Amino acid sequence: MTIKTCSSVGIVGAGIQGVCIGLQLLKKNIPTTIFDKNDPGMMASYGNAGHFSPYAVLQLNRPDILYDIPKMLFSSFGPLALKWNYIPKMLPWIFHYLKNCNEKSMLHTAKYMNQILDQSMNAYEEIFQEIDTSNLIEQKGIIYIWTNKNIKSRELEIKIRNDLGVKQKLLSVKDILDLEPNLKPVFSGGCYYDYACHARDPHGILKKIFELFIKRGGKFVKENVKSLKQINETETLIETENKNYKFEKSVIACGAFSKKLTDQLGEKIPLDTERGYHIHFKGMEKLISRPVIFLDRGFGMTPMNQGLRAVGTVELGGLNNPISKKRIKYLANCAKELLPQLMDYQDEWLGFRPTLPDFLPVIGNSKNYKNIVYAFGHQHLGWTLGAITGKIVSSIISNEKTNLNLSPYSSSRFS
Numbered sequence: 532m533t534i535k536t537c538s539s540v541g542i543v544g545a546g547i548q549g550v551c552i553g554l555q556l557l558k559k560n561i562p563t564t565i566f567d568k569n570d571p572g573m574m575a576s577y578g579n580a581g582h583f584s585p586y587a588v589l590q591l592n593r594p595d596i597l598y599d600i601p602k603m604l605f606s607s608f609g610p611l612a613l614k615w616n617y618i619p620k621m622l623p624w625i626f627h628y629l630k631n632c633n634e635k636s637m638l639h640t641a642k643y644m645n646q647i648l649d650q651s652m653n654a655y656e657e658i659f660q661e662i663d664t665s666n667l668i669e670q671k672g673i674i675y676i677w678t679n680k681n682i683k684s685r686e687l688e689i690k691i692r693n694d695l696g697v698k699q700k701l702l703s704v705k706d707i708l709d710l711e712p713n714l715k716p717v718f719s720g721g722c723y724y725d726y727a728c729h730a731r732d733p734h735g736i737l738k739k740i741f742e743l744f745i746k747r748g749g750k751f752v753k754e755n756v757k758s759l760k761q762i763n764e765t766e767t768l769i770e771t772e773n774k775n776y777k778f779e780k781s782v783i784a785c786g787a788f789s790k791k792l793t794d795q796l797g798e799k800i801p802l803d804t805e806r807g808y809h810i811h812f813k814g815m816e817k818l819i820s821r822p823v824i825f826l827d828r829g830f831g832m833t834p835m836n837q838g839l840r841a842v843g844t845v846e847l848g849g850l851n852n853p854i855s856k857k858r859i860k861y862l863a864n865c866a867k868e869l870l871p872q873l874m875d876y877q878d879e880w881l882g883f884r885p886t887l888p889d890f891l892p893v894i895g896n897s898k899n900y901k902n903i904v905y906a907f908g909h910q911h912l913g914w915t916l917g918a919i920t921g922k923i924v925s926s927i928i929s930n931e932k933t934n935l936n937l938s939p940y941s942s943s944r945f946s
């Protein structure tokens with residue numbers, strides 16, 4: 532029997548975090564309303580690479596790549612790019628990033644990413660039992676390939692994953708070509724996560740989860756949220772452009788847009804965005820059987836229902852700069868390097884990864900207001916972490932104990 536522990540919750544954001552949190556709250560019998568200025572799942576959760584990556588414990592706050600960053604930034608044709616007009620605004624993030632770019636922080640992040648990644652697929656399994664995922668998910672593993680150029684970094688990644696007990700299988704060039712015979716062998720080795728799944732349509736999956744949320748009695752309000760505050764011990768207020776709404780508790784799950792609301796609550800959380808891109812080569816999805824990620828290039832390809840999705844790169848440039856044609860061209864060229872038969876592409880898309888400078892998400896109560904809960908900052912792994920975030924946040928809201936150590940995800944680490 533489920534016991535009602537909270538009378539109502541409002542969630543801002545209908546990305547993968549928001550819809551998974553909503554569904555979990557309904558399971559606990561808590562009436563829930565989700566707000567979004569767009570239709571559900573139209574931002575980062577729409578156009579990602581679709582990897583379910585429970586193995587991806589190592590993040591970008593690592594000293595080995597620190598020395599390569601200046602070189603990468605000054606090349607307009609590399610995996611990392613900058614919009615120079617945004618740098619002054621990004622200084623707080625860069626400051627915290629540099630502070631977290633050391634071995635101790637890297638290992639701390641890896642340990643606590645592993646803690647939630649390890650439970651990520653079980654959490655999704657529960658949801659997938661309740662929705663029809665046929666033609667939306669495939670389990671054919673995920674391959675990472677590389678050249679020998681940054682082999683020390685690859686060795687470090689392999690060692691850290693081994694130390695944390697992550698299952699991985701090293702591949703020779705021949706092994707890779709046996710799995711993906713159409714690839715041009717411009718690489719020298721790789722790694723295979725044969726148990727990993729990928730989405731053939733992330734937005735299609737999100738819509739199914741959202742439909743289940745609505746079917747179970749959840750409410751959706753398509754309005755832009757202007758502010759969110761706690762009025763007293765039992766009430767929070769969500770103010771949209773049209774109306775005010777009261778709930779016992781509220782959740783901020785606006786991905787890269789969450790900072791606007793947390794700033795209003797008196798917390799200076801250094802959330803920013805790593806912009807990423809995708810394009811589709813229509814009708815070319817059969818050229819590979821599973822996602823292939825070329826680590827040297829910071830890009831990957833996923834066979835999807837919309838076509839072969841070439842996806843990735845990191846661009847530091849905030850939420851308001853326009854799409855960068857150079858990034859799109861970079862993606863197209865990277866894809867053609869591996870699959871020279873590719874020609875025209877469509878659907879140029881820019882998405883905003885929500886990223887904290889220590890590459891851990893913020894999941895937990897607001898520092899100043901106990902009835903406001905945060906769930907954002909899942910960076911490159913927010914698609915993988917949606918379902919487990921839903922479970923964690925619904926436990927926090929219903930005051931249930933979890934066996935996880937949640938303190939590393941607290942926003943107070945930045946105060």
Ligand SMILES: Cc1cc2nc3c(=O)[nH]c(=O)nc-3n(C[C@H](O)[C@H](O)[C@H](O)COP(=O)(O)OP(=O)(O)OC[C@H]3O[C@@H](n4cnc5c(N)ncnc54)[C@H](O)[C@@H]3O)c2cc1C
Pocket residue numbers: 543544545546547548549566567568569570571572573574575576577578579580581582583584754755756757784785786787788789806807808809842843882883884885906907908909910911912913914915916
């Ligand atoms: C190119 C790229 C590739 C990626 N590949 C992968 C991958 O393969 N695997 C993986 O695990 N992760 C991947 N990610 C990361 C993942 O997509 C994100 O971390 C995740 O989608 C974030 O989900 P979210 O719900 O926090 O945010 P979002 O999906 O961005 O949703 C936030 C929602 O909040 C709404 N919103 C914002 N402000 C307001 C407001 N004021 N009022 C009302 N609504 C508001 C927005 O409209 C939006 O719908 C990738 C990301 C990118 C960009």
